[in-house]
Amino acid sequence: MNIWNKISLGRLRLGVQLFMLVFLLYGGAILGHYLADKISGTLPALACAYDEQTSDYCVLIPFQHQVHHRLGEGLVRLQQFSMNLIIPLLFTLGSFLLLFMVLNKAFCGWICPLGTVQELMYRLGRRLSRPVHRLMPGKVERVRPVKWLVLLILVFGLPLATGLGVTPHAAGDAFCQVCPSxxxxxxxxxNAEQLAVNTRGWADLAFGALRAFLAGFVIIAALAVRQPFCRICPMLALHATFRRLSPTRLVKRQHDRCEKCGICHQACPMDIHEIWHKDGSSAFHEDCTLCGRCAEYCPDDGVIEIKVGPLTLFGSSRDYYRARIKDEKPDGNQSHRLALRPKGVSR
Amino acid sequence: MSKKGCLGLILATWLLATVAHTAPQKTVAEEDATHHVYAVPEHAWTIQPVLRRDSGFNRGLALVRTERLDAAQLSVLPATEAGKQVIEMQVPLRNGKGAVRPLGKRQGGWYRVTARSRDGRSRAGTVVYFSNPGPAPREMLKHPLSGLDLSPVMLPREHRHYRARDTWPFVLRLNGRPVAGEKVLLETAGGTREVLVTDAQGVVEVTFPDDFRQEQTQAGGHGHGHNPGQAFVLSATIADENGHTMTAAFNFRYRPHAYSGKSLWLGAGFALLGMLSATPLLRGREDKGKVK
Structure with a gap:
């Protein structure tokens, strides 16, 4: 008996997201002042260390600090440069990988607080009957490299340059300076402190202004565009780099009807067209957040699966699809008891 | 990634490396000057015994020296996991200065440092932070010391500091037992002198005063606080049953308040601008997502 016929993967994910949102935002207040230090401080999701009650915080914080303070400053003082400066960076990377190995990119799709907030905003947009703007293959491919540039420049480049004494101190955690989370x-x-713009120097002012602008933009854009910030998030790039190392993955096998269907692509919040056109490992794209919507909305048995090693956690099935689409359309809009039937597909 | 994307990344890396290599760099002294968070000016504003940390680049070493206290050694308490025994380490003082090192290269976090006068009647205390992960300091702060002791109940965590207008609890204990109804004096380098009284649990709630000079609030613009702040001392003096007085002091630093040098209205304005920039998306025609 398939348990997914009784419970919806989408609802389970929403439940996990809401639980993690509360836990990550308020966990420190509920479970103890030092909880964030206790758990790890290397969470592969955007749980902000500037939240004074967070129960665990984003790996990008120690990453940037170490690149800035250890690597950059160590390079300046070459005579003191040693493994002592490199080991903490490797340790942070190792902790990240250990956590990441468990869930792979599901940290994005199931746990990240900013991801959850954007999804909730998108749901609100559906309630308010706002239009849906999707990124078609031409556009989405222009957006995809941005996350790599953000990772390279804001997470590694500017902190390193700051450590080397090239850029102002404010750039020492450049990504955090602009992160809408x-x-x-x-x-x-x-706490409205992080919304306040620091006016002591031009760099602080510029970073603060960009951060506030981006946060405002993301909140409103998320009403009509799915996961607008996730598409340029450096965490997505970091996950993408190591995604093949994890046993948790998305698997798709070729099916004759795929070519005319494409519902999986419509369901994908990251507009990954490869899930439709490709199969095998190519279908598990670097932008995938393992939300599982493609598998939920695939109307054929066992075509798309979420697997951990040899174990299938969830696999597409016709029965599940029929039940799911009565509740919600692939694009997130509410169904009106009419199943979406793509052109050229007869059931 | 496409080949063009890879090429772009390589070019960007090269450009960054070139700029970093050719741009004038700060000297070690200049760079250190921005990190002298603990370079405290003279404690002319207090007569209490204090422990001063001399800053240096070495992250694995804190040089702590005593002022107005004739002590032979420093007592160092590292943070430990719950249920594990707190092991007190002794560090000899040479010319009033002792070298505090973290337990191993990997254990950072908070360390509590105290020094007791040779006659046992005065104690100064502070905390030092080593920037590596370490256990929560709960057990360390609970650990009882003999004699009179004034210490924090809780310490700031990542991206948090003692700041003006914030209230933090401190506890006064005698031989590990809370001392109720005693006066605790708060003194700051900004000139504040305030007398507080401990409650039944020996706890005193300290609200740090907003007594920074304007030029101090302008120093260090970085969001997570490289403003050096200024020093404070909490102290209590009580008499024992023989009429001998005992003094305990705790000194550290606090920073300007959360919104010092920042504009919330400006931030809200930029956020509003971002929201307005996104509103065309809400009015636009729906893209049905037809893909060729």
């Missing part, structure tokens, strides 16, 4: 998650805890 820093504002959105801390505002959710009633």
């Amino acid at each position: 820093r504002i959105i998650t801390t505002l959710a805890t009633g």
